[in-house]
Amino acid sequence: MDINSAHQKTSKPFSLEKFYISEEYGFILPNPLTELPEYYGPWMKIAKNLPHLIEKRQLRSEVHMMPELNIQYLNGHRELRLAHLALSFITMGYVWQEGEQSTVKVLPRNLAVPYYEISQTLGLPPILVHADLVLANWKKRNPNGPLKIENLDPIVSLPGGESLRGFILVTFLVELAAVPGLKAIVQTVDALLQRNAKLLHHALHDLAKSIEKMTEALKQMHDYVDSEIFYTVIRIFLSGWKDNAAMPEGLVYEGVAEDPKAYSGGSAAQSTILHAFDELLGISHSQESAAFLHRMRDYMPPHHKAFIEEINASPSLQQHILTTKNQQLFHAYNECVATLVKLRTYHIAIVSKYVSLAGVNAKAKGGKIGSLYVPSSALEERGTGGSPIMSFLKNVRDATKDVMIS
Numbered sequence: 001m002d003i004n005s006a007h008q009k010t011s012k013p014f015s016l017e018k019f020y021i022s023e024e025y026g027f028i029l030p031n032p033l034t035e036l037p038e039y040y041g042p043w044m045k046i047a048k049n050l051p052h053l054i055e056k057r058q059l060r061s062e063v064h065m066m067p068e069l070n071i072q073y074l075n076g077h078r079e080l081r082l083a084h085l086a087l088s089f090i091t092m093g094y095v096w097q098e099g100e101q102s103t104v105k106v107l108p109r110n111l112a113v114p115y116y117e118i119s120q121t122l123g124l125p126p127i128l129v130h131a132d133l134v135l136a137n138w139k140k141r142n143p144n145g146p147l148k149i150e151n152l153d154p155i156v157s158l159p160g161g162e163s164l165r166g167f168i169l170v171t172f173l174v175e176l177a178a179v180p181g182l183k184a185i186v187q188t189v190d191a192l193l194q195r196n197a198k199l200l201h202h203a204l205h206d207l208a209k210s211i212e213k214m215t216e217a218l219k220q221m222h223d224y225v226d227s228e229i230f231y232t233v234i235r236i237f238l239s240g241w242k243d244n245a246a247m248p249e250g251l252v253y254e255g256v257a258e259d260p261k262a263y264s265g266g267s268a269a270q271s272t273i274l275h276a277f278d279e280l281l282g283i284s285h286s287q288e289s290a291a292f293l294h295r296m297r298d299y300m301p302p303h304h305k306a307f308i309e310e311i312n313a314s315p316s317l318q319q320h321i322l323t324t325k326n327q328q329l330f331h332a333y334n335e336c337v338a339t340l341v342k343l344r345t346y347h348i349a350i351v352s353k354y355v356s357l358a359g360v361n362a363k364a365k366g367g368k369i370g371s372l373y374v375p376s377s378a379l380e381e382r383g384t385g386g387s388p389i390m391s392f393l394k395n396v397r398d399a400t401k402d403v404m405i406s
């Protein structure tokens with residue numbers, strides 16, 4: 001189904017289908033393509049060889065030799081998504097190949113022009129986003145096998161080996177665990193419109209169960225991702241050029257505009273799931289946190305962002321529950337909030353291990369680990385999106401707690 005026809009198909013007032021969200025995969029792109037038409041061979045050849053080219057410091061020269069290709073031969077949403085994925089990975093590798101020390105000021109036009117045009121067509125920014133890294137970057141080893149890590153691989157990669165594979169695929173599994181939760185959102189809104197307490201209770205129960213499953217999926221990060229590799233190899237390739245001391249001027253997209261542009265790096269803060277849950281549950285974040293989170297919505301596929309806005313425009317769940325004074329509904333709502341607090345608390349522990357502690361360890365080892373990619377102190381305290389990490393995450397978690405009905 002083409003994305004535009006999906007938008008027009010509005011059988012129900014509020015449905016996943018209306019926002020091009022899959023019943024089976026949620027925000028994940030169902031069965032992404034792994035190859036582009038032959039004309040785009042030069043992109044895919046580089047994209048599929050990135051870890052090697054970056055490790056050998058050959059990526060920049062390979063990019064300089066790439067022909068400037070026209071995007072007119074890309075057909076349909078899935079080809080555009082694969083092209084965005086490939087050029088995003090190439091761009092991150094190009095910018096960060098030499099670590100923070102020798103960054104570039106200009107993205108050459110043979111990469112910048114088609115990348116920018118594809119981004120415009122998709123309504124995405126010209127930088128690696130969660131929708132590339134995780135949502136459009138998966139394939140099954142055995143097409144008839146299960147959606148389990150052992151049977152999955154990313155389509156394109158960057159340095160970081162098995163840990164990068166794990167980071168991408170565990171995040172994929174968290175997205176997958178959220179699918180019943182997305183269906184529960186639609187049911188909740190339906191139930192509110194119908195004023196159907198039984199249906200509402202049922203939907204909130206499903207939502208809490210789904211959030212619990214997301215936390216379970218997130219726990220697998222420990223099994224598949226090594227914190228030292230995450231910190232010293234992977235993290236820099238997710239960094240952007242907004243509020244980043246290593247690239248204070250941003251990046252010029254040659255042939256697109258003369259002024260440099262600033263974009264935040266890839267982060268699961270760009271995943272639509274928690275934004276959608278927050279809107280449904282009526283969680284309002286502090287001005288500063290909300291400013292960052294709202295900015296991240298511009299890094300989502302536009303139809304996913306529209307889904308969040310539609311939830312916001314729906315009748316208020318919180319108000320409804322307070323008005324009904326129904327104890328069962330109080331309890332079911334609080335259960336959703338409590339499981340979301342648990343998920344956010346668990347996520348804070350993950351960030352503390354993979355960023356804060358890993359940073360302390362990398363510093364203690366000094367130059368001994370010999371990685372080009374250990375961030376300078378300017379990056380350490382900040383997330384890939386440029387936010388001061390821990391206070392931001394605790395603030396967001398605490399605002400979640402605040403909506404508990406007592």
Ligand code: HEM
Binds near residue numbers: 230344385386387
């Ligand atoms: C090793 C694994 C992970 C690390 C190191 C990590 C790190 C971070 C950091 C540093 C931030 C702060 C904002 C930013 O810098 O962009 C953040 C925010 C966020 N991350 Fe993660 N993250 C990880 C895995 C995940 C996963 C698997 C998910 C779920 C899909 C997730 C969901 C979020 C969300 C939703 C936010 C925004 C804050 C919130 O709504 O609570 N993260 N993460």
